[in-house]
Amino acid sequence: MPQKIRVLIVDDSASVRQTLAHILESDPDIEVMGVASDPFVAARRIQEEIPDVITLDVEMPRMDGITFLRKLMAQRPIPVVMCSSLTEAGSETLMQAMEAGAVDIILKSKIGAADSLADDAMRVREVVKAASKARLGNLRSIRSVSAPAPISPTAKLTADAMLPPPTGRAMAKTTEMVVCVGASTGGTEALREFLEALPANAPGTVIVQHMPEKFTAAFAKRLNTLCEVEVKEAEDGDPVLRGHVLIAPGDKHMLLERQGARYQVSLRDGPLVSRHRPSVDVLFRSAARSAGSNAMGIIMTGMGDDGARGMLEMHQAGAYTVAQDEASCVVFGMPKEAIARGGVDRILPLDVIAREVLITQSRF
Template sequence: MQNSIGVLVVDDSAVVRKVVGALLQSAPGIHLLHAVADPLLAIERMKHHWPDVIVLDVEMPRMDGITFLRKIMAERPTPVVICSTQTERGAETTVAAMAAGAVAVITKPRLGLKEFLTESGDELIAAVRAAAQANVKRLAARAAVAAVPLQAPVKLTADAILPAAGDARPPLQTTERIVAIGTSTGGTQALEEVLTALPAVTPGIVIVQHMPEKFTAAFAERLDKVCQIRVAEARHNDRVSPGLALIAPGGRHMLLRREGAQYFVDVIDGPLVNRHRPSVDVLFRSVARNAGANALGVIMTGMGDDGAAGLLEMRKAGARTVAQDEESCVVYGMPKEAVKRGGVEKTVALKAIDREILAQLVR
């Protein structure tokens, strides 16, 4: 089928294969190539017809999903959507899958699976469409993934969480510098590349990476082990301090607030903003209001436009703003939209973002 996305489903659950297969077949512009029970069967099918996107389980007989994923990325990089159960162990496994090269992740429960997949059909279809647009060249260069955006009937803006500053006076500058980073599809590996390049002495960093609940804690722990700076999942009222990167927890918004010359984060509930929770726009707006010229805003690889409006607000408030360039993005969606709206002061390659962050120290 010309111009149609061919999908291979690999899952040992007959229910998943049946329901996911039916959802894919019913979606315009997508067709199901095969639905098989394990990676060895998938390899046989792929000898005859290579898929555009693979929907892959993690725990399977004969060969686990991560081993299969690594094999694919080594031999012929292909966009992969991971389906994983949402448990602490599953979270760690899925983070490993992200590092191995998956493009997106759908969480699934152990119980009520058929009902969940039926109700989450739009989410799955959106994940497959997003994966099909991934930059395969970047997948070959470095494995990358992000969470699938949760869908909402109405696309809310950051106004749903925090009103716009309007003509409020920008905050006074202090010696305390802040870096705010927003990213989505492809962001987990991109963040690792940036954060591992930073020395222990660096400005305080606040990060929104689109990712479901349970996964952000495991992701932060993994980064903390390989970085010179400290990395942690943010908790309400954590102080943003030099040498520390705080990652917004999946399923909750994170905002920056200022008390005197110091900065803290508020971790709150609230509606989806730009179909995401956490939302980059929410974080960036709070940084514009409370840090102004003390801040650097960085928007990185990702699908959609979350963060574009907030980055423009940061720039108007006196902050420096940087976007990752198209060549180094897995998906050049969020940076492209930020550039289009005028919120980007400077576009740089992924390998140069750490230098932009360290430049905050001498401002």
């Protein structure tokens, strides 16, 4: 019988500790091995028993969570999922936590809310399961690797409902191409490395990164300070332009649409698709319908199989498709599934994907 994933919950709020414990222990594969009200109590607990995953609050008495995270990663790396409401305000907390070595972040402010408990609980459990498989040496600072999560039986039905399948009519290739990228766990660092390598005249790029609501604006703003291309959180109707990158906002699906000779994005609500909103499958399927052979699809590190089906449709519509290789992935789940379904033309290390984009652009 497989050993359960042992989780240590670190939060100064007793109600949050109780709610998180309830959410996690409702999964038969997870066991809450203990709780701690601050980092000092957590440190003593870790001396007694090493957890597989830590959920860690940001703002706590005596020592803040990010300081504790940095100390932990320097002395005894353990996969950590940050649990905070501070990031909802769009501060730099997200980037500080990811740069310090957090595997992922969940919004504490929504945990237990009646109208979103089901979605939040599922995400909390998925993130913890992903973190439990972490290989922390595969990030620039500290990175993680996680196993794919199963997809609910209704996932494909909701994907079909969001967007009909491609018509099969090939679209004539134009002089412009559009790059569609999907990523999940570990993707914040992978995307930064990829986008930093693109020149200012790179093809227009649209990205779905699995990330909670409110985080994507801060993420895009941070990337915009580091990259030659202009990066922003997408707004409904934004054009896809050369030298510009649009990142799907958390909790909104993003679709690629063609308007005459140009592309633009459309943002929609709708059900979770492949357990996510935004969903990579939704973006990729829309690219297959709207861009065909004018598109390039890239699937990067991430848990689960979101994007695998959509990438196959892009491939069948004539798009050029690339998957990040296992050696450079934080999580090989999403690329692995796309490869298994036959939708990938090339498998490449992360550090050469940007160059492949430019080579492909030169053929248009």
